[in-house]
Amino acid sequence: MKKNLLIELLETGEKVSLYSPRFEGEEFTEFEKFLLTYKDSYTKDVQILIRRLDIIKEMGAEDRFFRYEGSKQDRVMALPLEKKKIITIIGTNLNGPLEITINTDN
Template sequence: MERNLFIELLEDGDNVSLYSPHFEGEEYSEFEKFLLAYKDTYPNDVRQLVYRLDIIKRDGALDRHFRYEGIRRDRVMALPSHLETTSLRLYLLNIQAKILILGNGGLKTTATYEEDENLHRQVKTLQKIDIQIKQKEKDKVITVSGTELLGELTFTINDD
């Protein structure tokens, strides 16, 4: 099934800007859905992840803030870093250490994300978005200017 989405600006920052995929016909972006799903059941974990995002916005999206996820050639990362522990994982794309595209995530109960259907689906969605962003960057349809993602920010991905 194909789904349309756009990359929505959540917060424009001096060092890092936050964006999130927003699927057509849905009320909330992927990051907003993550917050809404877990804020009441895992408030301390959500608070810790938001605190880490605040530090990243202040200091920049340096690799030390994240766990590498996905595969080598993509830009999928996760919060929290290996320095912190939470029951939740938030998946995101780190674009040139200036732009974070915050996806969704979930409760981490398995050794790897691939073992959990929900977490695997969240990572795969970001990987598909990343492939299209890279192609649009290569074709100069999308450009990064400072902490801004400029250009055609609409995509169609296949959920298969």
């Protein structure tokens, strides 16, 4: 069974408006369904996503807010992955004061 796909306005910002697809007969848009599905189990990640979208609405959809997926010619882009630092602390106290080495990987 075919369903018509509608594009609905979610929010209007200063420089960008956000839209989401909604299948005809469905109560929620695909973005709203995503939020409802993941808001409780991935609260922090959903908050990060909402904050990034708020920044884009306010400042515009500039390239610096996205990362390329594929070639630059395709202009297929996604929100960047959250940068995480992995910190390893190694300590020794064999002959004198404690020496600590900190390695950070991005």
